[in-house]
Amino acid sequence: MKIDNDMEVLFEAIETVRQREQEYGPAIIKYEELARRWSGVLKQEITPQQVILMMFHLKLLRLENNQDHHDTMVDLAGYAEVYARVNK
Numbered sequence: 001m002k003i004d005n006d007m008e009v010l011f012e013a014i015e016t017v018r019q020r021e022q023e024y025g026p027a028i029i030k031y032e033e034l035a036r037r038w039s040g041v042l043k044q045e046i047t048p049q050q051v052i053l054m055m056f057h058l059k060l061l062r063l064e065n066n067q068d069h070h071d072t073m074v075d076l077a078g079y080a081e082v083y084a085r086v087n088k
Helices: 002-024 027-042 048-065 070-086
Strands: none
Touching (some): 002 070
8 A cells, every 4th residue: 555655654764864863963963064064165154954955856856767766765754854853
């Protein structure tokens, strides 16, 4: 059933975000740091939310080549999860 597969992607994304946070630290801190670094490179302020949106768009671009790529769909759901956290 399709809903089961959709839920699997969401649950896998949440678990992946948890694992990454255990391995690398809180997502918000990492995206704040990445925003600072990109701001320096681009010579304009980039927010953590913008970083996440840009990463999301990278995954969308990859999905265009393989619309059923499971890992990419998990990544997209994960970025949505992190975006919601950062936006609180």
